Amino acid sequence: MTKLALVLSTLLTSAVAETIHGVVVFSRHGDRTTKHYKNQQLTSLGAEQNFLQGSQFRSRYLDADSSLQILGVSEDKYVSAQVAASAPDQAILLNTATAFLQGLYPPLEGLDPDLAANQLNNGSDSVSPLNGYQYVVLHGQSADAPDAIWIKGDDSCPSAITAQNSFMKSDEFAQRSEETKSFYEKFQDTLKDVYDYSTPANFSYKNAYDIFDLVNVARIHNASSPSLDVSDEDLFQLRTLADSAEFGTNFNASQPDRDIHARTLNAGLLAQLQQIVTTKAKLKFSLFAGSYDTMLAFFGVNGLTELSDDFKGLPDYASTLSFELFTENDVTGFPDSTDDLRVRFFLKNGTTGAFTSYPLFGTGEDSLSWSDFESSMTERSLSEVGEWCTTCNSELPFCAAYVDSKASGSNDGKDSDDKGGMSGLTKAGIAMLVIGCVFLVAGLALFLMSRKKRAQGPVAVAGAPITSDQKSINSASTPSQV
Secondary structure (H helix, E strand, C coil): CCHHHHHHHHHHCCCCCCEEEEEEEEEECCCECCHHHCCCCECHHHHHHHHHHHHHHHHHHCCCCCCCCECCCCCCCCCHHHEEEEEECCHHHHHHHHHHHHHHCCCHHHCCHHHHEEECCCCCEEECHHHHCCCCCCEEECCCCHHHHHCCCCCCCHHHHHHHHHHHHCHHHHHHHHHCHHHHHCCCCCCCCCCCCCCHHHCCHHHHHHHHHHHHHHHHHCCCCHHHHCCHHHHHHHHHHHHHHHHHHHCCCCCHHHHHHHHHHHHHHHHHHHHHHHCCCCCCEEEEEECHHHHHHHHHHCCHHHCCHHHHCCCCCCCEEEEEEEECCCCCCCCCCHHHEEEEEEEECCCCCCCEECCCCCCCCCCEEHHHHHHHHHHCCCCEHHHHHHHHCCCCHHHHHHCHHHHCCCCCCCCCCCCCCCCCCCHHHHHHHHHHHHHHHHHHHHHHHHHHHCCCCCCCCCCCCCCCCCCECCCCCCHHHC
C-alpha cells in the first residue's frame, strides 16, 4: 500500500460523532476562455461547474439532513452575518464566486415559497426577481488594495515574479526543454491559426501551459478546430508537461519568494478561521475565489507534495480547498475552550471529485488541534501588509508607508541623491517642510493678533480618520470582515 493510500485508509476509519462550527473555502474558477488571448471569461460551462460545486457544499454543510450541517447555520435563507465572500476585482473570479454562492444559497421560491415572499403594508407580496434570487454579498478586492494580497499575493510582487521566472534558467528547465523539443514541434499545424505562434521557436517547453491551454479549450468549445485531431495520449502529455512547468514556476523549497502567494493565502485562510473562533461561530462560511497557481504553491508550502506527486499537478476547473472547524463530540453550542476545537483540510478536485481529507504539514494526522493548526499556519504565512510590501519590493501605493526606513537608512557616507544631494530627506521633502513652517508661523501670528477679538465658546476638534496602512491580517478591516 502506498503512503497516500495508507493515510487515506486511516482517515476513512477515524470517523466519529462531530459538530461542524464553520467552514472556509478557496475555489478555482470553472471552465473559461483561453488565457492566451487575455481578458479570459468564465464560460456558461464554467459558471455551471462553480454553481454545482456550491450546491455540493450546500448539501454537505447547510442541508438539515446532513450529519455535517454547520451548527446554527441558516439552511435556506442567506444571512449576511454568517457568510463572507471575497474575490479579486477580475470578472472571471467575481463570476466564479457569484456562481458558487448561488449554488450555496439558490433562489428561495424553489426552497421555501414562504421565505421568498416579503409582505408589504398594502397586503401584497414582493418576491425578488429570478424566483427569489438571493443577493449574497460579495466583496471585490481591487488589485491596488491591501486586502487583495490575501487571495493573489504574487500580483504586483516583483520578488515573486523574479523568483518564478528563474525557473526558466534552471538545469531542470533546460533538460525538459531539450527532451520535449520534438514533441512540441508536432503541434505547429494544430496551432497554425494562432497569430503569434508563427515561428517554430514558440513550440517548446517554455510555453507548456499556453500550448496545453490552447489545445484543451479548443477541444471543448471549437467544433472546427484542428485540436480535435490531437489524441488523448498527446493531450495527457501536454497536461503533464504543463503540470511540471507550472509547479516548478510556483514552488521551490529553497526559494521562498516563488510561493509568496501561498503564504499570503495561508494568512487569509487562517484569519477567516480565527474570525469564526473569536465570534464564537457567528461567522459560519467563508469563500475566496482565486487561481490554480496559488493552489499549486499552497500544496508545496503546506507539505502536501510529500504525500503524493499528484499534488504537483494542475487542479481541475472549479476545484476547492476547504477547512472544517469542528469539535469531536456532538454538541449544541460553541465550546468554551479552544482546546476542544480541531481543523481538518479537504481537497475536492473538480465537480466530480469527492471531499477528500489530507493531513497538512507532514503530520500524517487526520486533523489538528486548533492551537497546533494555528501555529503551523502562522509559521507558513505572510501575515502583515508591511511584511508583504518589503518582501515583494512592491511599488503599490499602500506600500509607501513601509519603505521610508530604506530611504532614511545608512548609505555608507554616500549621498542618496545621484547629483551629490542630501541623505535621508529628499530635496523636495525639505522644501515642503520649509513651506509648512512658513505657513505655521503666519498662522500663529494671525492667531495671536485675533484671539482677543473672538468671543469665548466651545472648541471644535477635527478628528482624523484612522488609516489601515499598518494593519495585519487579523485587524478589523482585513478579510475577516469581507
